[in-house]
Amino acid sequence: MSFNPDNRQLGWIKIALFALCLLPAIRLLWAAYTGDFGANPVEFVQRWTGTWTFNLLLITLCVTPLRAITQMHWLTRLRRMLGLFCFFYATLHFLSFIGFDHDFVIDDIAKDIFKRPFVTVGFAAFLLLIPLAATSSNWAIRQLGGRKWQELHRSIYLISILATVHYFWLVKATALLWPLAYSVAVALLLGWRIRERKRKAIPVPQFQGVKPLKFFKQKPD
Numbered sequence: 297m298s299f300n301p302d303n304r305q306l307g308w309i310k311i312a313l314f315a316l317c318l319l320p321a322i323r324l325l326w327a328a329y330t331g332d333f334g335a336n337p338v339e340f341v342q343r344w345t346g347t348w349t350f351n352l353l354l355i356t357l358c359v360t361p362l363r364a365i366t367q368m369h370w371l372t373r374l375r376r377m378l379g380l381f382c383f384f385y386a387t388l389h390f391l392s393f394i395g396f397d398h399d400f401v402i403d404d405i406a407k408d409i410f411k412r413p414f415v416t417v418g419f420a421a422f423l424l425l426i427p428l429a430a431t432s433s434n435w436a437i438r439q440l441g442g443r444k445w446q447e448l449h450r451s452i453y454l455i456s457i458l459a460t461v462h463y464f465w466l467v468k469a470t471a472l473l474w475p476l477a478y479s480v481a482v483a484l485l486l487g488w489r490i491r492e493r494k495r496k497a498i499p500v501p502q503f504q505g506v507k508p509l510k511f512f513k514q515k516p517d
């Protein structure tokens with residue numbers, strides 16, 4: 297028997313999830329207050345925000361398979377919050393890059409984006425996240441229409457691939473374990489969707505004895 301919370305219980309679940317998603321940001325604030333950033337504060341902030349962006353991206357992608365497997369359809373009502381927190385940490389990650397590395401100088405940021413491929417890929421993933429966050433409200437869904445909104449939000453699959461490439465390109469060859477683990481997770485989540493799409497595809501009906509239509513250049517006698 298699956299768990300189906302009522303509105304009050306779902307409200308408490310959302311509050312708990314909101315608090316959990318805030319914990320990485322609170323950890324950053326605590327590190328800033330205590331100076332507990334380690335030997336390289338810039339690297340700590342960039343790595344921390346990047347990791348939690350990817351974590352929340354994966355958790356968001358997990359919602360649909362979990363709902364299908366457990367039949368707990370209310371899980372989809374948590375997906376918007378997870379996606380917005382993913383964008384929140386991606387924004388912190390981007391701000392830490394342009395702030396610490398380039399002091400918010402536009403020319404330096406632009407040169408770095410075009411010069412270093414892993415920065416280009418990460419920047420592309422961040423740009424693709426912006427319309428998803430901007431159209432996450434019920435009003436945006438009504439304005440776009442369900443089908444267009446769904447097609448737009450399928451870009452999260454491309455974003456997950458770009459994030460994987462960005463992570464692989466970022467780390468040294470001796471530290472590929474975590475990027476490999478994240479890439480396996482992305483492959484499993486995307487593979488599940490491809491399999492489900494094929495399974496639900498409606499086969500073209502075959503009719504016995506039906507002949508194909510013939511077209512003539514001139515009207516037959």
